Amino acid sequence: MFSIGELSKRTKVKVPTIRYYEQMGLLAEAERTSGNQRRYDKKGLERLSFIRHARDLGFSIEAISSLIELQDHPDRSCEAATDIAISQLADVRAKIKRLKLLEKELTRISECCDGHGVSEDCYVLAALADHELCSREH
Amino acid sequence: MFSIGELSKRTKVKVPTIRYYEQMGLLAEAERTSGNQRRYDKKGLERLSFIRHARDLGFSIEAISSLIELQDHPDRSCEAATDIAISQLADVRAKIKRLKLLEKELTRISECCDGHGVSEDCYVLAALADHELCSREH
DNA sequence: CTTGAACCTCTAGTCACTAGAGCTTGTAGA
DNA sequence: TCTACAAGCTCTAGTGACTAGAGGTTCAAG
Structure with a gap:
């Protein structure tokens, strides 16, 4: 004990x-x-x-x-257990998929501004303000 | 308005x-x-x-x-903006990394039990009970 | 027997909303 | 102009999985 x-x-x-x-x-x-x-x-x-x-x-x-x-x-029966595991797996896969899209978009956005300019010209801020600037759905 | x-x-x-x-x-x-x-x-x-x-x-x-x-x-200066974006990107990448490990482990575990047996013999439950059964760190 | 680390319960805070109660306002049709 | 009622308002409490802190008690080593 x-x-x-x-x-x-x-x-x-x-x-x-x-x-x-x-x-x-x-x-x-x-x-x-x-x-x-x-x-x-x-x-x-x-x-x-x-x-x-x-x-x-x-x-x-x-x-x-x-x-x-x-x-x-x-x-x-252990059916419920495998069901839970499979649904958890599906969850994880969905999250990965979404995060990969975010990663692509964030990478693209970050690379377009070196941080040495001024806020007005910052691509990071411009991209957030305007969804049209995104390369794909996310 | x-x-x-x-x-x-x-x-x-x-x-x-x-x-x-x-x-x-x-x-x-x-x-x-x-x-x-x-x-x-x-x-x-x-x-x-x-x-x-x-x-x-x-x-x-x-x-x-x-x-x-x-x-x-x-x-x-827009340095702070790029910093925030870069740190967000790092966050996202860390999450993806972790989720991929989970995905591997969950896939492996799920595949080992078809759900037609009985809870006592269920690999899903056994794997959760015993970390030794894991194929790698996660 | 004393000290202090570890334990106890309880409440409230975290994040980004979401739900619901109970009330008031805006607007379209009669 | 009146009447419905959808949409608005504020406020409080709930979500998940903890975490932090207050204020008090117990255990075990010396």
């Missing part, structure tokens, strides 16, 4: 974040000492590692809730 | 968002009718288009504030 600080160190999840996850129902309520401090065991560590890993992959708290629910019922 | 609803239609920025931008100081306080309704002219339209465009490119409200400040002083 170890403290929340120890759990934090081992999982690299900050202490307030751990408490937040508990509040959100992602982590079961921890056992307490007589003085009301949280104590965790291996199971708590594993669950938090799972959460941390899923968060790192960009899953929402809600999605993680569903994944944990499934994990707790080993006999259930 | 036109109403906030008309401005909203022309710029595709929602009415409450326009009011929010005003509150945040991005838009100057609009003129009002005797009945306290906002009225806009060409200048208001241009400024909101600028804001909309910058937001579409992912600039923060704060960054846009600085850009507008520069725009209002045509004689100032």
Whole structure:
């Protein structure tokens, strides 16, 4: 059994974040000492590692809730889990697509002004003011 | 002179968002009718288009504030504007980099489970539980 | 037994909006 | 000119995933 600080160190999840996850129902309520401090065991560590890993992959708290629910019922179909993963993947791909458009546009805009001129002649500002100056949709 | 609803239609920025931008100081306080309704002219339209465009490119409200400040002083050096654009570009590139790692990992994980099995054997859940199963850092 | 680091709860702040309540105004048709 | 009612107004609170801080308590080493 170890403290929340120890759990934090081992999982690299900050202490307030751990408490937040508990509040959100992602982590079961921890056992307490007589003085009301949280104590965790291996199971708590594993669950938090799972959460941390899923968060790192960009899953929402809600999605993680569903994944944990499934994990707790080993006999259930895992269709929902793959669905969540696939939809997360689609999300990530959509974000990449959009960001790449932004990257192109920002690169183009930045390259057109060296920053040595005066605001009136600045291509960055002109481009923002006038969408017509954009090379494509974004 | 036109109403906030008309401005909203022309710029595709929602009415409450326009009011929010005003509150945040991005838009100057609009003129009002005797009945306290906002009225806009060409200048208001241009400024909101600028804001909309910058937001579409992912600039923060704060960054846009600085850009507008520069725009209002045509004689100032535009170094700050290019700095802001370049730092935004760096941001976007960092996000793309991270998302690509996530994409790889999520693709790999998703492909390992067809969703027809049972939660206990699900590779998606197993991969999340155990970082060792990841193919690389993410 | 003392010290102080670590713990506790609770509230409020972050960003860029969005939603809703409860009220007032503008405008088109009768 | 009157009447609907769409559109406007302000204000407060909610979103997601934390983070910061106040003000108090507990644990463990020396």
